[in-house]
Amino acid sequence: ADPALTGEGMTVYFQMGGNPGDSATLARELGAKAAADLLKVKLMPQYAGWDQQKMLEQANQALAAQPDAIVVMGHSGTDSMKRFLDEAKEAGIVVVTNNTRLPGTGLSYFGLDNYAAGKLLGEQMIAAGLKSGDKAVIYGTFEQTAHADISRGTIEAFDAAGVTYDKLQWSNEAVQDPSLAVPVIASYLQSNPDVKAIAVPGHSGITAVLAKVMEAAGKEPGSLITGGYDISPLTIDGLRKGYVTVVVDQQPYLQGYMPVLAAVLQKRYGIAGLEMNTGGGVFTKDNFEWVVPLVEQGVR
Amino acid sequence: MTMQAGEDSGELVRMENIQKHYGKVESLRNVNLSIGRNEIVGLLGDNGAGKSTLIKVMTGVEAPTAGKLFIKGKEVEAGGHSVRQAQELRIETVYQDKSLGEKQPLWRNFFVGRPITNRLGFIDVKAEKRIAEQIMKSTIGFRSRGISVDSTVGKLSGGERQGVAIGRAMHFDSDLIILDEPTVALAIKEVRRVLDFIQSIKAGGRSCIYIEHTLANVHEVADRLIVLDRGEIALDTQKSAMSLNELTEFLLSLHRVRH
Amino acid sequence: MTMQAGEDSGELVRMENIQKHYGKVESLRNVNLSIGRNEIVGLLGDNGAGKSTLIKVMTGVEAPTAGKLFIKGKEVEAGGHSVRQAQELRIETVYQDKSLGEKQPLWRNFFVGRPITNRLGFIDVKAEKRIAEQIMKSTIGFRSRGISVDSTVGKLSGGERQGVAIGRAMHFDSDLIILDEPTVALAIKEVRRVLDFIQSIKAGGRSCIYIEHTLANVHEVADRLIVLDRGEIALDTQKSAMSLNELTEFLLSLHRVRH
Amino acid sequence: MAMQTTNDPSAAGLRLPISRRIFAVEGMAILAVFALLIGIFMITAPQTFLGYRIYMTFLANVPPPMILALGLTFVVVAGEMDLSFPSIVAFSSYVFAILFKNYELTWLAFGAALLVGVILGFINGVIVTQLGIPSMITTLATLFLYGGLVTIVSGGLTIAIPSVTDTGIHAFFAGRIGVLPVQALWAVGVAVLLWFILNRHRFGENVLFIGDNARVAHVVGIRVDREKLKIFTLMGLLSAFAGVLLTLETTTYFSSQGMGYLLIVVASVFIGGTSIFGGSGTIVGTVIGALIVAIIEAGLVASGVQGFWTRLLIGVVFLVSVTLNTALEDPDRVPLFKRIRLRMKR
Amino acid sequence: MAMQTTNDPSAAGLRLPISRRIFAVEGMAILAVFALLIGIFMITAPQTFLGYRIYMTFLANVPPPMILALGLTFVVVAGEMDLSFPSIVAFSSYVFAILFKNYELTWLAFGAALLVGVILGFINGVIVTQLGIPSMITTLATLFLYGGLVTIVSGGLTIAIPSVTDTGIHAFFAGRIGVLPVQALWAVGVAVLLWFILNRHRFGENVLFIGDNARVAHVVGIRVDREKLKIFTLMGLLSAFAGVLLTLETTTYFSSQGMGYLLIVVASVFIGGTSIFGGSGTIVGTVIGALIVAIIEAGLVASGVQGFWTRLLIGVVFLVSVTLNTALEDPDRVPLFKRIRLRMKR
Numbered sequence A: 001a002d003p004a005l006t007g008e009g010m011t012v013y014f015q016m017g018g019n020p021g022d023s024a025t026l027a028r029e030l031g032a033k034a035a036a037d038l039l040k041v042k043l044m045p046q047y048a049g050w051d052q053q054k055m056l057e058q059a060n061q062a063l064a065a066q067p068d069a070i071v072v073m074g075h076s077g078t079d080s081m082k083r084f085l086d087e088a089k090e091a092g093i094v095v096v097t098n099n100t101r102l103p104g105t106g107l108s109y110f111g112l113d114n115y116a117a118g119k120l121l122g123e124q125m126i127a128a129g130l131k132s133g134d135k136a137v138i139y140g141t142f143e144q145t146a147h148a149d150i151s152r153g154t155i156e157a158f159d160a161a162g163v164t165y166d167k168l169q170w171s172n173e174a175v176q177d178p179s180l181a182v183p184v185i186a187s188y189l190q191s192n193p194d195v196k197a198i199a200v201p202g203h204s205g206i207t208a209v210l211a212k213v214m215e216a217a218g219k220e221p222g223s224l225i226t227g228g229y230d231i232s233p234l235t236i237d238g239l240r241k242g243y244v245t246v247v248v249d250q251q252p253y254l255q256g257y258m259p260v261l262a263a264v265l266q267k268r269y270g271i272a273g274l275e276m277n278t279g280g281g282v283f284t285k286d287n288f289e290w291v292v293p294l295v296e297q298g299v300r
Numbered sequence B, C: 001m002t003m004q005a006g007e008d009s010g011e012l013v014r015m016e017n018i019q020k021h022y023g024k025v026e027s028l029r030n031v032n033l034s035i036g037r038n039e040i041v042g043l044l045g046d047n048g049a050g051k052s053t054l055i056k057v058m059t060g061v062e063a064p065t066a067g068k069l070f071i072k073g074k075e076v077e078a079g080g081h082s083v084r085q086a087q088e089l090r091i092e093t094v095y096q097d098k099s100l101g102e103k104q105p106l107w108r109n110f111f112v113g114r115p116i117t118n119r120l121g122f123i124d125v126k127a128e129k130r131i132a133e134q135i136m137k138s139t140i141g142f143r144s145r146g147i148s149v150d151s152t153v154g155k156l157s158g159g160e161r162q163g164v165a166i167g168r169a170m171h172f173d174s175d176l177i178i179l180d181e182p183t184v185a186l187a188i189k190e191v192r193r194v195l196d197f198i199q200s201i202k203a204g205g206r207s208c209i210y211i212e213h214t215l216a217n218v219h220e221v222a223d224r225l226i227v228l229d230r231g232e233i234a235l236d237t238q239k240s241a242m243s244l245n246e247l248t249e250f251l252l253s254l255h256r257v258r259h
Numbered sequence D, E: 001m002a003m004q005t006t007n008d009p010s011a012a013g014l015r016l017p018i019s020r021r022i023f024a025v026e027g028m029a030i031l032a033v034f035a036l037l038i039g040i041f042m043i044t045a046p047q048t049f050l051g052y053r054i055y056m057t058f059l060a061n062v063p064p065p066m067i068l069a070l071g072l073t074f075v076v077v078a079g080e081m082d083l084s085f086p087s088i089v090a091f092s093s094y095v096f097a098i099l100f101k102n103y104e105l106t107w108l109a110f111g112a113a114l115l116v117g118v119i120l121g122f123i124n125g126v127i128v129t130q131l132g133i134p135s136m137i138t139t140l141a142t143l144f145l146y147g148g149l150v151t152i153v154s155g156g157l158t159i160a161i162p163s164v165t166d167t168g169i170h171a172f173f174a175g176r177i178g179v180l181p182v183q184a185l186w187a188v189g190v191a192v193l194l195w196f197i198l199n200r201h202r203f204g205e206n207v208l209f210i211g212d213n214a215r216v217a218h219v220v221g222i223r224v225d226r227e228k229l230k231i232f233t234l235m236g237l238l239s240a241f242a243g244v245l246l247t248l249e250t251t252t253y254f255s256s257q258g259m260g261y262l263l264i265v266v267a268s269v270f271i272g273g274t275s276i277f278g279g280s281g282t283i284v285g286t287v288i289g290a291l292i293v294a295i296i297e298a299g300l301v302a303s304g305v306q307g308f309w310t311r312l313l314i315g316v317v318f319l320v321s322v323t324l325n326t327a328l329e330d331p332d333r334v335p336l337f338k339r340i341r342l343r344m345k346r
C-alpha cells in the first residue's frame, strides 16, 4: 500500500471568514489552497463577510452537501452551533474549527487564542515602555463576541500593569475603510494629549493607518507606543518609519493550511483533537525586514 | 337624498372671511360665501383667480390660512377638516388636477377611499368591478376598443380619464357635488351628458358647484353665479338677474378695470 | 419663416398606413394623411379616437407599430424619429398630457430642450428669463399676483400652466405647430388669444394642426377638417365643404352608426 | 370596420400567445427564473441539489429574511424605504433572548419582542410623518440610533439560549415536522396574509394609491399620514417576528444580528419585481426573490465556483434574473429586446 | 383693492423676515447647522476643535467621499441611484496602484484609473437604459460584479505604494500647501464645476427635468437615455477620481477599499438636502453634508463620548440636522412645527 497521505476524493467545505481577498482572509485562502493542492482535496471555500449569522447558515449549507469535512469559524459560539455539530457527527462528517475556538467541543482547532493574543499585544506594548499610570487608548470592538476577546486580553494586560485606558468602539465603516478611522483617532488624541499609547486589537487595516493618525495629530514617530495586529504592506512602512511599535501576527496562512491537513488526517487515520495556537508572531522595527516579500505575496 | 336632522340651517356650506396664502401668494382674500340646498352655483373667474383653491379649502384638501368654515351649520376646525370628513358630510368633488392613481386599474380608482368591504375591511372586488363596469358603460359610454374596468388608468386618453373622475362623482350619491372644470377634454356628446347630469342634480334636490370657463354652459345650468377675481368675490348674483351677454361683458370688464 | 430648399414637395408631413398598437389596444389603424404648407388642420374625434396618439407618432414621442412617416418629403426611420428631430425639423407641439417639469421654474420650462447657451453649453439665464418674462406678460398676460418667471410651475393654477405650454409654442418660430386641446382650462379672454394666435400662424405662412372638442372654435379657424374615429380616418375634407351644423351632425352620427 | 369583430378585447386576449398568458399570472415569470436556476444547480452540483437536505436548510434559514422582504415590499409599494430593520431585528432578538434567559419567559418574551418591534416601527412612522424627513434618511438614522441603543442596553453581550430548544414556543415557531422546518410554514402564512391585505384589503388599496401618488391619495380621502404610520409599524412588527424566528433557530443573540440582512432583503424585494417607484408590487415575487437571493451563493459554492468568482457571479445572476423576469412578462419592456424585435420586423 | 400696492410681489419679498431671506440662499440653512455643530464641539472638545490640525485632517480625508457624494447628487437629481461606486473606487485604486507599483507609471496610471471608472460607469448606464433595469438594482448587482472582478484581477492582494509620496502626481493631487491638503482644493474645484453644470449648463437642466419627470423630459426633446448614460459615466469618472485621491492619501490599495463609503456617501447627499424624489438638488448642501457626516464621529469621540454611545448619537445628530435644515428654510415644511404654529395662532 502507498504510505503517502492524500485526501484524494475528499471534499472539504472551508469557511474563510471575511470576503474574498480581505486582508485578514487572503492568507487563509492561500494556505488552504496550498494544502488542498498538495493533498489533492477538493476545496469548497465559503465567505461570510465576518457575519456570524451567515457563518452559521453556511455551515448548514455545507452539511446539506454531505462533504467529507467542514472547516468552520467558531464565531457563532458552541451553543448556536449545537444542532449543526450534532447532525454532522451523526452523518460522520469531520468538523474542524479555525480562527475562533468552539469551547467544549474538543474539535481540532487552529487559530489564535484570541484572549492570549490580545494579552500578548498589551504585554509587548508594556515591554516597549508603557508604564503604570500611563494612559492608553484602545480602538477596537468591545461587544461580547469571540473577536472582542482580543480587546479583553489587551485590557487585562493593561490592568495588570496599572496602565489606564479609554475604549473607542470602531464603526462598521472604519472596519471596511480604515482611512475613516484617521480623523476619529486623531481628534481623540488631540483632546487627550496625555495619551501615551494606541492599541488596535484585531484589525490589520486600522493598524496600517496608525502612521496617518499620528501625522494628523501632529505626533512624531516614536512619540507614542502603538500596537497593532496582523502584518500588511502598509504596516511594514509604519514599522520602518517608526510610527508602529509592535505588531502581533496571527499567521492566518496556518489557519488555512492546517485545518485541511487535519481534516485529511482525521478522515484517513482518525487522528483528532489537534490544536495549534497560530498567533505567535510578533514584529517590531528590529525583525520585520525578512517578511516583506512574503507579505507582498499575501502569504503573511 | 337624506335630510339632515336638527340644527340644519338650510345652508350646506358657509365661508366666513376665508383666506388662503401659499407662501407669499395670496390665493383667497376675505371670501364670504354660502351655498344653499338644492342650488346649482356657477363659479367663474380668470385663470389663477382662486376657484380651485376655494374648492380645495371647502373639501379639506387644503387648510385655510384664516377664516371660518361651516358645513351643514357646524363649524369645522381649520386643520381638522379632511377630505374624508367632507366625504362623510356627503360632499363629492371632481378636482381639476389629476386625482386618479395612474398605475391602478379603473375599478380601484372608482372606489378608492370608499371601497365596498366586508366587516374585516376586505374588498368585494367582484361587486366593485360590476358597478364600475355598469357606470362606465351607461353613464360615460366609452367607445374605445380594449378598454375595460381592469385597464390601468395611466393608459387612458385624456377624455377617458376625465370620464372616470366624473363617473365617480355621479355614483356616490351626495348632497353637494363640486365639479372643477369637468367638461375639459370631453367630446361634444360627453359634455352634453355632464350638463344633463348637473340638471339631474338639481332635479334630485341636491346642490352643485360648477366651475367652467365656457360661459354658455354655466349660464345654461346654474341658478346662481359667483365670480372670483384675484382671490376676492367680485360678483354673487342669481342667474335670472344677468343674461349671458351681461355676464360675458362683466368678466371682460374685470380685465379693463384693474390691469 | 424660412423656406426649405431642394426636394421640398410642399407637404410638411405625410403618413402612410400608420398603425399604432399599445399591447392589444389598437390606437391607430391604417392612417393615411398629409399636412400641407400654410394650412390649418382641425383634428376632431371622440374621446379615445386616437388624436393624441396620432400627434405623438408625428412628433416622435411614440414609435409607430407599422407604416411610413415622411417629414418635409424625407422618410423618417421608425424608432429613429425623436422629439428632438421633430424640433429640428421645425415642428412645435403643445401636448395634451402635462409636458411641464413641475419642480422647475417657469423660465426653465420655457426653454428646456432648446436653451439659449454659449458655445460651451452654458445657459444664458438672464436672456432666458427676460424673454420668458416678455412672453408671459405680452402673449398670455397672467394677472395673478406673485407669479414671476421664477415661480415653480407646480404651484401655478391649471390655466396658468396651459398658458406656459402655449407661450412656449408661440415663441419658437416653427413651420408646423401642433396644438392638442390648447384652450383647455383657459379663461375666455385667453381662449380668444389662442384663436388669434392660430390665425397669425396662417397669416405667417405656416401650418398648424389643431385638436379641440369645441367644434365652433375649430370650425372658425381651420382650413381643413379631419375626423378620427376609433383609430381610423372617418373624414378628411376642406372646411368650406361643411358647415358647423353639418360637422356636428356628422360627429354625432358616428355614435349612432357603430355603437 | 370589417375588422371590428377580430378586435374584440376578449378575442384579442385569447389570441395572445399562451406563454404570455401564463406569465401574466403574478410571480410566474420569476418562478420560471427560479426553476431555471435550480435546474442549473442540479446539473452543476447534483450531490447537493438532488438531495433534500439543502432545501431543508434553506427553509430553515430563509424565513427571517423572507418575512423582512415581505414587510419591505409593503413599504416600497407605498413609495417609502426602510433601512432600519436590521437594528429592529437585533433589538427584538435581544429582548426575547434576555427575557428568556433571565426570567425563563417564553410567550411573554415573544410578546415583548413584538411590542418592541411595533414601538420602533411606530417611531419611524412618527418621524417620517411628523418631522417630514424622507423615510430613507429617517431609517438610515434610526438604523444607527436603534443599533446603538441595543448595544448600549445589552452592553454588547452575546446571549446564548440553547435550552430554548426544549420549549413549546421553539417547537411552535422553529421546530421540525419530520424534516420540514416549521418556520417555513410561518413565512408562507405571512406571505398569504400580506397578499390578501395588499390586493384585497382597503389598507392595501390605500398603500397602493399612496405609493402611486400621495397627492392623489390625499385628495381621494385617504389619510396618508395615518396609513404611513401603519406601514412602518407593520414593518417593525414583522422585523421583530423575523428576529424572534432567527433567535429561535440559532438559539443565540449577538449584537450585529440582522445587519447582514440589509442588502439581501432589499435585493429580494427588487429581484422579485416590485417597482422601486411605488404604486405596485408583488408578494409572490418577493417570496421567490428571497429564495433566489438565498440560493445563489450556496449554489455557486456547491458548484465548485472558487472564491473570488462568487461575488462576480452573484452580480451576474442578479442582472440576468431581473432581465429574464421582465422579458418573460413582456419582452417589449426590455428596451434592447424591443429594439431588436423592431429591427427584425423591418 | 386698496390693499393692492402692499401685495406687490417685490414688496412682499422685501417684507419677508431677514432670516427667511438668508436661508433662501442655497445651502445657507445646512451651513448654519454645520456651524452649530462645530460650535458645540468647540465647547465640548476645545482642545481639538479650537486648533487647526483637526480641520486639516478632515480636509485630507473628506475629499474622496465628498467627490463621491457630489457625483451621487447628480444621479439622485436625475431620479436614479448608484450603489456600485464603492467597487469602482476599489477598481480604479487598484489600477492606479498596480500600474504605479509595477511600471512606475504616474500620470498614465492616473489616466488609466479614470478610464476604468468611465468604462464601469458607462456599463451601469448601458444596463439601466438598454435592459431597463432600475438603477438601484442594476448598481446593487454591479457593486457585487465589479467588486468580484477586481478581487479576481488583483488576486485579493493589498498593494502598498509608500514611494508614491515622492512623485509629482502626489504633490499635485494629495500634497500639502503649507498645512493645507491639496485634495481639498480639488474637491472644491469639482464642487464648483458641478454647481455650474447643474445650475447653468444644458446638461444640468436636462438632468433636472429627467429627475422631475422622465416622460416630460422625453416629450420636450431631451434624449433621456443618452443623458442617463452621461450621468452614470460621470459618476464612474468621479468615483475613479475619488479612488485615486484616496490611494494617494493612504498610499495603499486593498480589496474592500471604498466599501465603508457606501452609507456615508448616501447619507451626505440626503443630509445635504437633496430630494430623494429627483428633480432638484443642492451641490452646496452636499458639500456641507459630507463635512457634517465626516465630523460627527470625530467630534463625539473628542468630546469624550465612548464605546457604544457614538452610534446612537450619530443617528440622533442625523435626524436633528435634517430637521433643522428643513425648518430653517421653511418651518412649515416640518409638519409638526406647522401644526404647532397653527395651534398657537388660534
Ligand SMILES: Nc1ncnc2c1ncn2[C@@H]1O[C@H](COP(=O)(O)OP(=O)(O)OP(=O)(O)O)[C@@H](O)[C@H]1O
Pocket (backbone or CB within 6 Å): B022, B023, B025, B026, B027, B045, B046, B047, B048, B049, B050, B051, B052, B053, B054, B096, C144, C145, C147, C154, C155, C156, C157, C158, C159, C160, C185
Ligand atoms: N400650491 C400652491 N403654491 C403656490 N401658489 C399656488 C398654489 N396653488 C395655487 N397657487 C396660486 O394661487 C392662485 C390661484 O390658483 P387656483 O388654482 O385657485 O386658480 P383657478 O382660479 O382655479 O385658476 P384656473 O382657472 O387656471 O384653474 C394662482 O395664482 C396660483 O399660482
Ligand SMILES: Nc1ncnc2c1ncn2[C@@H]1O[C@H](COP(=O)(O)OP(=O)(O)OP(=O)(O)O)[C@@H](O)[C@H]1O
Pocket (backbone or CB within 6 Å): B144, B145, B147, B154, B155, B156, B157, B158, B159, B160, B185, B187, C022, C023, C025, C026, C027, C045, C046, C047, C048, C049, C050, C051, C052, C053, C054, C096
Ligand atoms: N400608453 C398607452 N397604453 C395603452 N393604451 C393607450 C395608451 N395611450 C393611449 N391608449 C389608448 O389609445 C386610445 C387612443 O388614445 P388617444 O389618447 O390617442 O385618444 P384621443 O383621441 O386623444 O382622446 P381624447 O380626446 O380623450 O384626448 C385610447 O383608447 C387609449 O386608451
Ligand SMILES: [Mg+2]
Pocket (backbone or CB within 6 Å): B051, B052, B053, B096, B180, C157, C158, C159
Ligand atoms: Mg382651477
Ligand SMILES: [Mg+2]
Pocket (backbone or CB within 6 Å): B157, B158, B159, C051, C052, C053, C096, C180
Ligand atoms: Mg387626446
